[in-house]
Amino acid sequence: MIKEVNNDLNLISELENSFSFVLSNVLEDINNNPFSRYVAYIEDKKIVGYINYYLIYDRCEIANFNVLQAYQNKGIGTKLIKYVINYLNGKINNITLEVRKDNPAIRLYEKMGFKKVAERKGYYRGIDGVLMEKEMEKKDIYVLGIESSCDETSFSIVKNGCIEIATVISSQIDIHKDYGGVVPEIASRNHVKNVTFVLDECLNKAQMTMDDIDMIAISYGPGLIGSLLVGLETAKTLAWLYDKPLIPVHHIAGHIYANNLVKKMEFPLLALVISGGHTELVYMEKDYNFQKLGGTLDDALGECYDKVGKIIGVDYPAGPMVDKLAHMGNDTYSLPMPLNDNSYNFSFSGLKSAVINLVHNEEQRGNSINKENLCTSFQNVVVETLAKKTMKAVSDLNIKNLVLAGGVSANKGIRERLQNLCELRGINYTFPDIKYCTDNAAMIAVAGYYAYHDGRRADFTLNAFSTLELK
Ligand code: KG4
Ligand code: ZN
Numbered sequence: 001m002i003k004e005v006n007n008d009l010n011l012i013s014e015l016e017n018s019f020s021f022v023l024s025n026v027l028e029d030i031n032n033n034p035f036s037r038y039v040a041y042i043e044d045k046k047i048v049g050y051i052n053y054y055l056i057y058d059r060c061e062i063a064n065f066n067v068l069q070a071y072q073n074k075g076i077g078t079k080l081i082k083y084v085i086n087y088l089n090g091k092i093n094n095i096t097l098e099v100r101k102d103n104p105a106i107r108l109y110e111k112m113g114f115k116k117v118a119e120r121k122g123y124y125r126g127i128d129g130v131l132m133e134k135e136m137e138k139k140d141i142y143v144l145g146i147e148s149s150c151d152e153t154s155f156s157i158v159k160n161g162c163i164e165i166a167t168v169i170s171s172q173i174d175i176h177k178d179y180g181g182v183v184p185e186i187a188s189r190n191h192v193k194n195v196t197f198v199l200d201e202c203l204n205k206a207q208m209t210m211d212d213i214d215m216i217a218i219s220y221g222p223g224l225i226g227s228l229l230v231g232l233e234t235a236k237t238l239a240w241l242y243d244k245p246l247i248p249v250h251h252i253a254g255h256i257y258a259n260n261l262v263k264k265m266e267f268p269l270l271a272l273v274i275s276g277g278h279t280e281l282v283y284m285e286k287d288y289n290f291q292k293l294g295g296t297l298d299d300a301l302g303e304c305y306d307k308v309g310k311i312i313g314v315d316y317p318a319g320p321m322v323d324k325l326a327h328m329g330n331d332t333y334s335l336p337m338p339l340n341d342n343s344y345n346f347s348f349s350g351l352k353s354a355v356i357n358l359v360h361n362e363e364q365r366g367n368s369i370n371k372e373n374l375c376t377s378f379q380n381v382v383v384e385t386l387a388k389k390t391m392k393a394v395s396d397l398n399i400k401n402l403v404l405a406g407g408v409s410a411n412k413g414i415r416e417r418l419q420n421l422c423e424l425r426g427i428n429y430t431f432p433d434i435k436y437c438t439d440n441a442a443m444i445a446v447a448g449y450y451a452y453h454d455g456r457r458a459d460f461t462l463n464a465f466s467t468l469e470l471k
Helices: 009-018 026-032 076-088 105-111 173-177 184-206 225-242 251-261 301-311 319-326 349-364 371-396 412-425 442-453
Strands: 002-004 036-043 046-056 059-067 094-100 115-124 127-135 142-147 152-159 163-171 215-221 246-250 269-274 279-284 291-295 401-405 428-430
Touching: 002 076, 009 026, 009 036, 009 046, 026 036, 036 076, 046 076, 059 076, 076 094, 076 105, 094 105, 094 115, 105 127, 142 225, 142 251, 142 442, 152 184, 152 442, 163 184, 173 184, 184 225, 215 225, 215 251, 215 442, 225 246, 246 251, 246 442, 251 269, 251 279, 251 401, 251 442, 269 371, 279 371, 291 371, 301 319, 301 349, 301 371, 319 371, 319 412, 349 371, 371 412, 401 412, 412 428
Parallel strands: 059 094, 142 215, 215 246, 269 401, 401 428
Antiparallel strands: 002 036, 036 046, 046 059, 094 127, 115 127, 142 152, 152 163, 269 279, 279 291
């Protein structure tokens, strides 16, 4: 297993101890030299090898690497160099290293694409050294995204964070419909059943093999823990088996990055995230930088749509149908504007209860409910609340780019209202294609590409989280 050392005090001290014969003070080096990076190779629960390199803006110098004697000739050195090459792919122009002229490893370096570019006379106590350089090709990066946080098992391959090669989504909606919502245990079991088939189909569709994949992006939270674990263990297995970097992706980051498949996202931006589990306003100053401005204090918007749908007899997930009915009626029912304040927070449980009480009261009086009108009135309140809070954030932060994200962003009423407001104010506005609004792995692959460029990596200790802060 390969691990980054720089930010882990335990690993730093273990490295100093294991390699005290060549390394003096790793901590001091890291503190004094911002360019110096250490990566450790772990086997038998201990550090058995490491590589130290300097990342100096657009180039990398491999300073030294070492493997404990008992672990030599097992390809660990090659794995460490390959890890660095992979890690820096797309980020830098070249990698250099120095080696003794008589070191047989030169052949190995040449195989990895290093070329001799200069001689260093007497560099190694009288013995000449060779400077070798590897030009980094500006190669396309293919990310395999995996999503299984709720009831969709999905795999997708996306090129360079914006071009979708193939996506397969296996939805369990028909299974859960009978229960009026997702049953976690049933969801996990079906993920287990589906996962290999969906992966196979995705690779077939893309006409690619795992060897063509550069890295694996996994949605590791938030979501249903059992469901997440199926995707996560699949991702880890693939990363281990094919020796690919594992990139951890927050599910909501994925929803936001679905917009990058429509148009390259411009920053700073504001994202209105509305899904079955989330309702949040997120500010992004630059790629993969998230700052939550506010969110729901109780129910998520999608959840509220599903409950409102249920009370009027619409099957789960009710959002699309409620949206459809809302476009067929008139605003005749009076419902309260929830949390009508100046904060960036939302609250939907009061609105949901108001709808439920209204339906019960009418039923008790023997009156029938006009479903279309109720949906119109409900959706109008939702749209007004979202528009008010979003536009307040847009003004307060002088936002020029707004993106919608999450399953509920498929909602026609919400899309159109925000579109009108953005047009009036000259704001650049994007929402994802309908097929990328609800859960899918394409959005995870896109986010994974940017997470990778932000330096995010996971090792095989990565866990899944049912709740997880976006940062
Ligand atoms: O993002 P998503 O797939 O799941 C989470 O990550 O939570 O969102 C699913 C939610 C469901 O609650 C569904 O009812 C809602 O998105 N939804 C809609 C619409 N399409 C899907 N809600 C309102 N209007 C729609 N057109
Ligand atoms: Zn989602």
